[in-house]
Amino acid sequence: MVSDEYGFFIDPQRCIGCKSCVxxxxxxxxxxGRPMIHLDELDRLESPQTTPTVCMHCEDPxxxxxxxxxxxxxxxxxVVHSSQKPRCIGCQNCELSCPFGVPIVFSxxxxxxxxxxxxxxxxxxxKPMCATVCPSQALLYAPKAQVELMRRAKPVREFLVGSLxxxxxxxxxLPDPETPLHLDAALLIEGGF
Amino acid sequence: MATLxxxxxxxxxxxxxxxxxxxxxxxxxxxxxxxxxxxxxxLGYLMASIFAIFGVAYRYWEWVERPATWMYMRDxxxxxxxxxxxxxxxxxxxxxxxxxxxxxxxxKRSLKRxxxxxxxxxxxxxxxxVTFPLVFGWVRFTSEGLNQDRYQTWLFGLPGGTFPxxxxxxxxxxxxxxxxxxxxxxxxxxxxVRRRQDEGDTATQRFDLDIAPLLVLLAVSVTGILLTVxxxxxxxxxxxxxxYLHELSVIFMLLSLPFGKLFHIVQRPAQxxxxxxxAEGEREGRQPCKACGTPFIRANQRRDLEALFHRLGLDAAxxxxxxxxxxxxxxxxxxxLAASQNRRLGGAFDPFAAVPLEVEPLLDGxxxxxx
Numbered sequence: 001m002v003s004d005e006y007g008f009f010i011d012p013q014r015c016i017g018c019k020s021c022v023x024x025x026x027x028x029x030x031x032x033g034r035p036m037i038h039l040d041e042l043d044r045l046e047s048p049q050t051t052p053t054v055c056m057h058c059e060d061p062x063x064x065x066x067x068x069x070x071x072x073x074x075x076x077x078x079v080v081h082s083s084q085k086p087r088c089i090g091c092q093n094c095e096l097s098c099p100f101g102v103p104i105v106f107s108x109x110x111x112x113x114x115x116x117x118x119x120x121x122x123x124x125x126x127k128p129m130c131a132t133v134c135p136s137q138a139l140l141y142a143p144k145a146q147v148e149l150m151r152r153a154k155p156v157r158e159f160l161v162g163s164l165x166x167x168x169x170x171x172x173x174l175p176d177p178e179t180p181l182h183l184d185a186a187l188l189i190e191g192g193f
Numbered sequence: 194m195a196t197l198x199x200x201x202x203x204x205x206x207x208x209x210x211x212x213x214x215x216x217x218x219x220x221x222x223x224x225x226x227x228x229x230x231x232x233x234x235x236l237g238y239l240m241a242s243i244f245a246i247f248g249v250a251y252r253y254w255e256w257v258e259r260p261a262t263w264m265y266m267r268d269x270x271x272x273x274x275x276x277x278x279x280x281x282x283x284x285x286x287x288x289x290x291x292x293x294x295x296x297x298x299x300x301k302r303s304l305k306r307x308x309x310x311x312x313x314x315x316x317x318x319x320x321x322x323v324t325f326p327l328v329f330g331w332v333r334f335t336s337e338g339l340n341q342d343r344y345q346t347w348l349f350g351l352p353g354g355t356f357p358x359x360x361x362x363x364x365x366x367x368x369x370x371x372x373x374x375x376x377x378x379x380x381x382x383x384x385x386v387r388r389r390q391d392e393g394d395t396a397t398q399r400f401d402l403d404i405a406p407l408l409v410l411l412a413v414s415v416t417g418i419l420l421t422v423x424x425x426x427x428x429x430x431x432x433x434x435x436x437y438l439h440e441l442s443v444i445f446m447l448l449s450l451p452f453g454k455l456f457h458i459v460q461r462p463a464q465x466x467x468x469x470x471x472a473e474g475e476r477e478g479r480q481p482c483k484a485c486g487t488p489f490i491r492a493n494q495r496r497d498l499e500a501l502f503h504r505l506g507l508d509a510a511x512x513x514x515x516x517x518x519x520x521x522x523x524x525x526x527x528x529x530l531a532a533s534q535n536r537r538l539g540g541a542f543d544p545f546a547a548v549p550l551e552v553e554p555l556l557d558g559x560x561x562x563x564x
Contacts, residue, residue, distance in 0.1 A: 029395075038524075040524055042531055043528075049531070051528065065261070065505050066261050066498065068261040068265050069262070084402075086454055087460060089460075089464040090467065091471075093494075096490055096523070097519065098523070098526070099518065099526065101521075101522070102527075103523075109301050110292070111302065116397070119393075120392050124396075153538075159530075162509055162517075163511070164518075165509075172530065174534060174537050175537065183512075184512050184529075184533070185512035185513070185518075185521055185525075185529065187532045188521075188529055189484055
């Protein structure tokens with residue numbers, strides 16, 4: 001069981017693109033050598049900025065809703081796990097539907113794997129691998145109350161995907177936490193970095 | 194009725210499961226010649242099997258009716274009913290060999306997992322192939338007339354072949370379940386060892402889903418082997434007690450089939466349908482991401498997922514400029530999250546923007562925080 005007192009806080013603007021998180025992620029016992037974290041360049045031409053993406057652990061995960069095999073489960077502590085091995089049929093519905101582009105379907109394995117908050121570590125009170133090594137704390141796993149005091153930006157756990165409200169366990173740091181973070185594709189199509 | 198209501202049973206799957214069970218009962222009556230060939234010693238197994246079939250059928254139909262599952266089921270059925278079926282069938286056969294018979298996708302997950310799974314799967318399927326026809330009265334053995342040295346096989350009440358009792362075939366007929374039990378025991382032991390060594394599995398496994406099924410299979414196999422041991426080595430000592438224990442463990446296993454991990458036996462063939470669905474999608478081509486232009490989503494899956502989003506009440510996942518969230522590739526969805534944070538931060542990612550900086554302290558492992 002992962003403690004509810006701790007939260008995972010993502011702050012893309014702090015990412016320095018060192019890829020420590022990618023290397024560490026593969027070392028996690030539940031990932032077996034395969035990094036589940038994504039590290040993307042936003043727009044190589046416009047900016048050196050990179051962004052790490054881990055699972056946001058949605059309250060009502062869309063990946064689980066669209067899974068035909070009923071293979072994706074959310075445990076009581078709010079962690080959405082990789083697909084169950086006996087059930088997953090590798091259809092990629094989850095990969096294509098996730099609001100945040102997190103799941104990875106390995107076609108040879110016929111299984112979806114994703115960030116599971118390093119469950120073997122966090123259920124024992126340790127940090128996820130990526131947060132352990134992140135030098136700039138773009139990935140921060142810490143007591144919720146402490147983060148509120150440490151950062152000017154505050155955690156936001158509500159996102160508007162188009163106009164669909166998605167609530168998550170993992171937070172993104174924003175200066176104005178009262179308003180959900182609006183994800184609109186126009187931002188990418190117009191450009192902006 | 195109140196109890197049924199509290200179980201939250203669905204009417205249509207319930208009706209279909211009842212029909213499936215009735216069909217099985219009809220086949221049992223037909224194959225056993227009106228019940229004449231049913232072995233009274235196996236009546237307990239028969240009742241448990243019928244209940245298990247009802248439970249499995251109910252859960253199967255309920256599962257198939259889930260919007261996401263039905264999407265693939267419908268497309269697979271349409272494919273099999275179309276002219277393309279003839280072109281697809283050879284590929285389906287090869288896929289069944291690779292994915293169902295050899296289970297090579299499990300080998301790619303882990304060699305130990307594959308070894309354990311192959312032993313358990315083939316041990317169980319071998320045992321099912323022997324016991325269900327015997328329990329349903331479809332297969333029976335008698336002496337050939339007055340000749341005690343030859344056995345007569347009966348299939349669906351009709352005479353099949355005969356074979357000498359003291360022959361390799363006879364030995365195999367009497368001990369095939371022992372062979373299945375040895376395979377299952379070896380597979381379960383290997384599975385327990387692997388689970389103990391695997392940090393990831395140790396953290397995420399659940400007793401009801403991962404451990405209990407192995408214990409039940411072990412109980413069935415060990416009590417089954419003990420029957421032979423009692424007969425061969427101890428002149429049948431405690432045979433009745435072991436037989437009762439074996440029957441109890443088998444009935445428990447059968448009754449747990451619809452609720453436990455073993456239900457995936459009937460789910461797994463869906464993987465074949467999905468592989469064919471993907472191949473058909475490739476023929477149609479992939480649609481490009483509306484943000485970066487990279488082709489990524491198969492046309493058939495894009496259509497079906499939008500319909501599925503509609504059925505699930507997720508229609509609101511539409512962006513401005515007529516872009517559906519499904520039109521963005523996973524990488525652009527990840528970039529979008531960061532870009533949106535950037536906008537709210539007033540362009541902090543822009544290296545040329547004048548963003549007022551304030552030093553924030555790093556959280557440096559205060560006492561009580563995890564390391």
